[in-house]
Amino acid sequence: MPVPSSRHEVNSNPRSKVIDCRAARGAAGPSCGAATGSPATGAPIKVGGIHGNAAPGDFSSATDAAAAYFDCVNANGGIHGRPVEYLVENDQWNPELAAQAAAKLIGDEGVVALVGNGSFVEMSVNANRYAEAGVMAMAAACAVSECFETPNIVSTNQGPLPSSVGAAMYAVEELGATSVACIATAIPSSGNWSCGAVEDYMASKGLSGSSVLMNPSAPDANSSLLEAMASGADTILVNLPAGLGIAILGAAEEQDLGSAYTWISSTPLYDASVPGALGSYWDGKLYVSAELTPLDGEGPDNLNWKAVMDAFAEDDDPRDTFSQAGYLAARYFTEALLEMPADALGDRAAVTQAVRAISGKTSDIACGPFYVGDADRHMPNHAGVMVVLKDGGFETVRDCFEYEGPYFAPILETEAALGLR
């Protein structure tokens, strides 16, 4: 079992000060918003959410969790007595529908903000619209660069870039990786963006990295695997949606390559259904970067997330990383609005200002503090956990550690300016 590097352990991390100051939340019943125990009765506050749910993927668990949290808030006094009316649209991975959804929510419904968004498409299409409309999107299932490099979108999840860099960093420091081949989809602003950062990280360490970008609809996973092998890498980073990742690992298993390479993955393979789908062949061989703390964590906020889901979500709503992220986005948003004057809750500009003022929000679900700030890019979540596939589940091999690499330099500067480090 690899030994965690103490340099990155929670207790030696300057950001860990806030991690230890976790919100005290009970494990018995859900605790939400003002926690009054009586339902909100005032005029509703309209909040939007957009997810992608169609083949080849369902990103709706973040909005499911946000909806559950808002239902819980509404049952507990709402926000200054006003319930949240949460309006969710599905972009079906279609840019035209994504634009229509944003136009409907922002223009027709007049939402004060968007919360829990999750899509490969929506953010790329609507980032400019959000900035022009002066509305903030507190996303939770982001996967493209526009989520993290535009002024009006901030996400509680990491997306593929930090998650991949974290996996590569662990492989270099603990597993002896010297050359990483990163396999990702050839989706603009996603695969090239995240694998490019891995290449930069490897170069910054004097090591080598390469990218293999595959067409997500290409049936042949073998060729991408062979391309990664042909790069001369000793480590293969699977940076793909879970279905495609399973296909690549299936092709690797067919070639019995489990022990010939070091296998690492970004977060999509940190899913409860993955160990069963992969089988025992990958036991102890696949290391996965989890962008939030483990789903079965016993921290008070993680227990509260589960309690909220049990009390207010459907039984078949997924309890996955995106769900945790959706819960966090809704929780931070609610807390920001609770700090606002009651008469400003319907004012989009005031809500945007309140969201931008979020700073130092903590949870045991995330490894670092959440903040927004008045910046032209936002990536508050850039520390995570590494797990290994073990005995039909996952086992933590390194607790919270902060990612390194050239990409994060301007983000760290912003955090220093905000007094977070």
Added chain:
Amino acid sequence: MTRLIPYAGFAALAVLSYLLLAAGKPPAVTGLFLVSGLAVGSLYALGGIGLVVLYRATGVLNLASGAIGAAAVMCAWQLQQWAVPGWLTWIAAILIGVALSLLYGRLLAPRLAWRDPVVKAVATLGFALVILGLTAFAWEDDVRKFSLPTDAMGLKLLGMRVTVTRLIVVGAAVAMVAAIWLYLERTRTGLQMRALADDRGVSAMIGVRILRVEGIAWGLAGAIAGFTGLMFGDLIRLDPVIITFMVIPSAAAAICGRLDNLGLVLAGGLAIGVAESLLTLSPVLKSVRPTAPFVIAALVLMLMQRNARLLFAKD
């Protein structure tokens, strides 16, 4: 002798692809891509053979065969989750393929029998979308894997491990070519199928029992679609959308055989698979890999239709 020219053409395409795209790279690496391409090409050929069998018998290019295969393998996976023995789930998949194919072949296809071939093909596309919609409704997007016991067995070929499942695909493609050729050429029902494909009206007048013969063809095509779905689900990935649209490269392989010659479908499918796989070696051309089946099919149409009958048109 001239009948061998198209085969030589497909072989030349594969060799040319190798010489152009693998030049200067270690044979140990390029050999892997070659074998991988043959493995994928055999899947295209298998799908193409199913299309041609039905087309030769009924004049229908069944674009729903991928969706039928997807539904079949999803049902097999579901039965596996319910702890049904593996061999029963495979039989069930093939029977579901037969049932779905017969459903269309007996209920809808006869009503379109007198329409143009393109109309018949587009109608099957509608059926494909219905099946895909129902499949997506029944099984929400999730992480799933379908495997066969033969995945664990294999042999090394040019440095690449080839599983018995892939060998089954190649063997099944070759065996189907031979068996279906024999069936169509040497049996009375086969003769009736060919007569139907040539002229439905005349066949009816000379006493061919049209619905019965067409039913056999649709059932046979459904069984092939079910089997192909099992192979796609295992070797490609268990994703109904991906399996449904595997019919597109399969159709390209079928066009390589001019929707008629099963041997050429096999050769064309393998050539497409090899060219597509080797394109990965080119930093410039790898992004156009998915277009390889269509480019090759278009070239085949241009080269082979000269002075010959047109596809998608009555002679």
